[in-house]
Amino acid sequence: xxxxxxxxxxxxxxxxxxxxxxxxxxxxxxxxxxxxxxxxxxxxxxxxxxxxxxxxxxxxxxxxxxxxxxxxxxxxxxxxxxxxxxxxxxxxxxxxxxxxxxxxxxxxxxxxxxxxxxxxxxxxxxxxxxxxxxxxxxxxxxxxxxxxxxxxxxxxxxxxxxxxxxxxxxxxxxxxxxxxxxxxxxxxxxxxxxxxxxxxxxxxxxxxxxxxxxxxxxxxxxxxxxxxxxxxxxxxxxxxxxxx
Numbered sequence: 001x002x003x004x005x006x007x008x009x010x011x012x013x014x015x016x017x018x019x020x021x022x023x024x025x026x027x028x029x030x031x032x033x034x035x036x037x038x039x040x041x042x043x044x045x046x047x048x049x050x051x052x053x054x055x056x057x058x059x060x061x062x063x064x065x066x067x068x069x070x071x072x073x074x075x076x077x078x079x080x081x082x083x084x085x086x087x088x089x090x091x092x093x094x095x096x097x098x099x100x101x102x103x104x105x106x107x108x109x110x111x112x113x114x115x116x117x118x119x120x121x122x123x124x125x126x127x128x129x130x131x132x133x134x135x136x137x138x139x140x141x142x143x144x145x146x147x148x149x150x151x152x153x154x155x156x157x158x159x160x161x162x163x164x165x166x167x168x169x170x171x172x173x174x175x176x177x178x179x180x181x182x183x184x185x186x187x188x189x190x191x192x193x194x195x196x197x198x199x200x201x202x203x204x205x206x207x208x209x210x211x212x213x214x215x216x217x218x219x220x221x222x223x224x225x226x227x228x229x230x231x232x233x234x235x236x237x238x239x240x241x242x243x244x
Contacts, residue, residue: 005030005071005079013133015087016061022131024057026069026081034071041066041083061088089129103131104174111166113182116158122186124153126179128170135171140164140184158186 009027016022028034038052042065049057057067069081089108109127116122128134138148141164145153155162167181206228 004075004077005034005073007071007079007081010082011057011067011069011084012131013084013086014131015089015127015129015133016131017129018061018088018090020061020088022059022061024059024067024069024084024086026055026057026071028055028071028079030071030073030077032074034073037070037072039068039070041068059086061086064088085133087133089127102174103172105130105134105170105172105177107170107177107179110180111153111168111182114184116184116186117188118160118186119157122153122155122158122162122184124166124168124182124184125151126168126170127151128177130170130172130174132172134177136168137171138166138168140166160186162186 005028007026007028009025011024011026014022024038026036026038028036036053036055038049038057039046040049041047042063055069057069064085064087066083066085068083070078071081072078091108105128107126107128109125111124111126114122114124124138126136128136136149136151138145138153140162153166153168163184163186165181165183168179170177170179
């Protein structure tokens, strides 16, 4: 029966720059000696990798592929490892010395600010390299968005309350890294000319600096700007919020 073989170490998905060298690992235990065979899949085409019969599979990243390892024993029992994704990025982040990279998350795609009409879809996108592949968590106005845990944030039908400042955290076992914060405005399309109707004394400019060249990104300015803007709006101010 197949339970005669137990995989004790599953391979792990990675997200790496093109040309990066690394190794996928699979380990298993069985009642007899074991044989390993690696497979890869591109789109719908899955095939055996010739000569890939060791528990370790050395790879030089060329394109995004899926991998799995089949483990056999002498009684013809077989189990497959988890499928893992090797995601390959062709745009390497500036200032990243490959020889010093330890696999910590590195943002390679930041979201861009959006202006969307009420009821229309909102999509924000980011991407990060990491070994193992990073997990993602989106935030709006400093608040965690429970359902938004992918590279792409998607809201099918937007509401005015979806307006705010968005950013995403990419994290793995080596640490975490934050994308740039971006402003998203949800509303009717004909707005900006209202400034001429407001007296100069009723305009408030809020600037929150979130990114520092020699210091980790801060979360507090995003939340502070959001909360202060609400307070000032209640006091009758026209608020202009800027980040970084």
